[in-house]
Amino acid sequence: MEQVPIPFGTRAHPAKWRLLVVDDEIGMAESLRMLLSRLGYEVSIANSGEVALQELGGKPFDLIITDLVMEGLNGYDILDFVDREQLNIPVIVLTGLGSVDAAVKALKHGAYDYILKPFDLDSFKVSIRRAIEKRQLETMQRIQNRRISAVASIAKAVSSTLKLDEIFQIIINQTREFVDFDNAALALVDRQELFVDLFAVVVDHKLSPHNRERFSLEQPPFSSLALKRIPIIVSDVYNDPEMKVIDSNLLHGIRSCSLVPLISKDQLVGILFFGSRVPFAYNQQDLEFLSPIADQTAVAVDNARLLELELRRSRQLEIINHIGKQLNSSLLAEKLLTKAIYLLRDYFKYKYIDIFCFDESRSSLVRTKYHEYDLFSDFKPVSLRVEEGIVGRVARTGQTILLNNVRSDPDYVKVFEDTWVELAVPLKSEGEIYGVLNIEETVSHKFTEDERIVIEAVASQISLALKNATLFEQIRKSKIYLELVLNSAEDTSIISIDQNGKIITFNSGSERLLGLSATEAAGKEISEVIQSKRTRSVFKTLNKRNKREGWEDELKISRPDKKSFWAHIIIRPIEPAADLFVGFLIILTDVTPRVELESKLKQLTVTDDLTGLYNQRYLFEQLKREIERASRRVTCFSLCIFDLDKFKTYNDSHGHLMGDKILKSVGVIVSKTIRARIDTAFRYGGDEFILLLPDTRLEQAASLVERLRKTIREEFSGEISISAGIVEYAHGIEDKEFIESADKLMYLAKRKGGDRVVFEMERKFSRS
Numbered sequence: 001m002e003q004v005p006i007p008f009g010t011r012a013h014p015a016k017w018r019l020l021v022v023d024d025e026i027g028m029a030e031s032l033r034m035l036l037s038r039l040g041y042e043v044s045i046a047n048s049g050e051v052a053l054q055e056l057g058g059k060p061f062d063l064i065i066t067d068l069v070m071e072g073l074n075g076y077d078i079l080d081f082v083d084r085e086q087l088n089i090p091v092i093v094l095t096g097l098g099s100v101d102a103a104v105k106a107l108k109h110g111a112y113d114y115i116l117k118p119f120d121l122d123s124f125k126v127s128i129r130r131a132i133e134k135r136q137l138e139t140m141q142r143i144q145n146r147r148i149s150a151v152a153s154i155a156k157a158v159s160s161t162l163k164l165d166e167i168f169q170i171i172i173n174q175t176r177e178f179v180d181f182d183n184a185a186l187a188l189v190d191r192q193e194l195f196v197d198l199f200a201v202v203v204d205h206k207l208s209p210h211n212r213e214r215f216s217l218e219q220p221p222f223s224s225l226a227l228k229r230i231p232i233i234v235s236d237v238y239n240d241p242e243m244k245v246i247d248s249n250l251l252h253g254i255r256s257c258s259l260v261p262l263i264s265k266d267q268l269v270g271i272l273f274f275g276s277r278v279p280f281a282y283n284q285q286d287l288e289f290l291s292p293i294a295d296q297t298a299v300a301v302d303n304a305r306l307l308e309l310e311l312r313r314s315r316q317l318e319i320i321n322h323i324g325k326q327l328n329s330s331l332l333a334e335k336l337l338t339k340a341i342y343l344l345r346d347y348f349k350y351k352y353i354d355i356f357c358f359d360e361s362r363s364s365l366v367r368t369k370y371h372e373y374d375l376f377s378d379f380k381p382v383s384l385r386v387e388e389g390i391v392g393r394v395a396r397t398g399q400t401i402l403l404n405n406v407r408s409d410p411d412y413v414k415v416f417e418d419t420w421v422e423l424a425v426p427l428k429s430e431g432e433i434y435g436v437l438n439i440e441e442t443v444s445h446k447f448t449e450d451e452r453i454v455i456e457a458v459a460s461q462i463s464l465a466l467k468n469a470t471l472f473e474q475i476r477k478s479k480i481y482l483e484l485v486l487n488s489a490e491d492t493s494i495i496s497i498d499q500n501g502k503i504i505t506f507n508s509g510s511e512r513l514l515g516l517s518a519t520e521a522a523g524k525e526i527s528e529v530i531q532s533k534r535t536r537s538v539f540k541t542l543n544k545r546n547k548r549e550g551w552e553d554e555l556k557i558s559r560p561d562k563k564s565f566w567a568h569i570i571i572r573p574i575e576p577a578a579d580l581f582v583g584f585l586i587i588l589t590d591v592t593p594r595v596e597l598e599s600k601l602k603q604l605t606v607t608d609d610l611t612g613l614y615n616q617r618y619l620f621e622q623l624k625r626e627i628e629r630a631s632r633r634v635t636c637f638s639l640c641i642f643d644l645d646k647f648k649t650y651n652d653s654h655g656h657l658m659g660d661k662i663l664k665s666v667g668v669i670v671s672k673t674i675r676a677r678i679d680t681a682f683r684y685g686g687d688e689f690i691l692l693l694p695d696t697r698l699e700q701a702a703s704l705v706e707r708l709r710k711t712i713r714e715e716f717s718g719e720i721s722i723s724a725g726i727v728e729y730a731h732g733i734e735d736k737e738f739i740e741s742a743d744k745l746m747y748l749a750k751r752k753g754g755d756r757v758v759f760e761m762e763r764k765f766s767r768s
Helices: 026-038 048-056 075-084 102-106 123-160 166-174 222-228 284-328 333-348 371-378 389-397 451-477 480-490 507-514 536-543 594-603 614-634 647-654 656-673 699-713 737-751
Strands: 019-021 042-046 062-066 091-095 113-116 183-190 195-203 206-208 213-218 232-234 255-263 267-276 352-358 364-367 383-385 401-403 421-429 432-441 493-498 504-508 550-558 564-574 583-590 638-644 678-685 688-694 723-729 756-758
Touching: 019 026, 042 048, 042 647, 048 062, 048 075, 048 166, 062 075, 062 102, 062 123, 075 102, 091 102, 091 123, 102 113, 102 564, 113 123, 123 166, 123 284, 166 183, 166 195, 166 284, 183 284, 222 267, 222 432, 232 583, 255 284, 267 284, 284 333, 284 451, 284 564, 284 614, 333 352, 333 432, 333 451, 352 389, 352 507, 364 389, 383 389, 389 432, 421 451, 432 451, 451 583, 493 507, 564 594, 614 638, 614 678, 614 688, 614 737, 638 647, 638 699, 638 737, 647 656, 656 678, 656 688, 656 699, 688 699, 699 723, 699 756, 723 737, 737 756
Parallel strands: 019 042, 019 062, 062 091, 091 113, 723 756
Antiparallel strands: 183 195, 183 267, 195 206, 195 213, 232 255, 255 267, 352 364, 352 432, 364 383, 401 421, 421 432, 493 504, 493 583, 550 564, 564 583, 638 688, 638 723, 678 688
């Protein structure tokens, strides 16, 4: 196994260089063939210009040696053909025509050299060797130019998508011309669990279904990649002790491979793998090509995984919110708990899910029954003592327990043979424990910290619904149901109103939550006390419709003292008898902390965690809104894109941590420079930033960005500066084209030396 840097090498050239000799004198052509063959060249003969063109159309040649004067097509025609078809083959003219005009004309037509017959053998050999060396250098330069172009194209393509599948497909499609491979893969690193997962795989040049093979990050050669963070070349897999022990479909038939680490924010986020069925297939040139691609891919992979995480968080919030709403629609505890289990099974697909609740004596925990319960009735106990098992310990302590090996815990009570992991979460609200949500899984599953947080949030929703259901059941069972509950629920607002919406009872929880005493509230219209845009119309609608309908939602409520809070509101009809309707029962719960948490979590999904500015995903949302607003109202706005000059050099010399500090400082300066609540700043990626400037003409935008440029230059004493491009929105332009226009101006600023603002292609630059 070789770790770069390794000695420079190139792929083997053909055993012989291919030469085409064109001469209508058969004896001369044959003599040249014999001479050149002895010198080690592979020689083809064409006894006319027409035959020469046929040969050039069907075979690759490295050099052409041609006579100048021939019947039919002559040497000039051959030179013109090579130039016209862009064959990039050097041509040596070997002729007996010794005039200066003929030599000048041949050279003008593109001849590499002009040699008179009879010729000096040593000079002839030198001319051939130099012509072939020239072709080699030109070929290598063309390949290098294509590689540079391919790297830029790949960098642009991978930065334009946030889908991991598309990132891998782009890399595979655009590296085939420059890197030989039969198998390839993109592996992602799970830093939390120290694993490498094969995300996308190509086998025998074909995209293979995700097999999600997993390898330990502590296993060679992955441990070496994580530690040293430099590429690895394995010239002979069959004789490499570290690679031979890896059992993977990816390595079947592979003789050599290269592994290139993907490093983002000084962390290993993934690995690019290329494998060939030929030994010694990879060298330093391949790594020089793949390394800049890996840098861009690492950023793209990191961004894609952040988006994936954000989407997962968003989905989790939706699930938690949906479960909460579904559960709060049921005020019967038994039905509520059964519904909770079904919802959990639908959304989370765990193998065993149970809810235990205290019995009346609180000495035992009773398992909730549901349809699947009968399948396990011979195995699952109906109840267990509070002193018993993991569930009992959670019920006693009120603390979550996560076990990824239940057999290691002495309190574990074995129920199923295949249970290996357990997550037990208390159902508690306002310090009171109602029961335990218990989840068990097989050895193939490992609970993560993220799962624990989500399940705890779900348990909180179940607890809140269970608390409301318990209160409601107490109301229904009591002859003086309203007074008892009203006076006991200090943290919940419970109000009863008559058929006309007048307040009858107003508990202590209502006084605390709504900022009004029971005496002040008595007899008032409910819409005067619960002030919201929707409540007045809701109460009117409930009175107009069937008297036994209810209503439930979450809304922002204003109190009489002008303070506001978010509340979950339940309205249910009061029916002391089947044929008697007397009014409505209203239950209000303060859910402000959860709503604010959801808002903060949503903010995290659109914010760059390093600079505190908005991220690229939010940029396109805001840009589309601004374009729509500008089109609708016929207003103007400008966009600026800038990056940090010399940042890569600073990063390389001072390290990523110091580079991160620079990016944070720039984020602070940008936030202070732009107009609060008007302009918006985004981190576009790496050291690129974008400013969205509403209602701003080009000249105004340039003035603002110029202040920003000077501030950044002064802040970092000229060691870090910015190059910026500014464009003003033109109606009808698409968002991506708009950004690309600013991007071109920014690169123009960089070509002009950097540390400047360019806001019109041909006119104004500034630097001081």
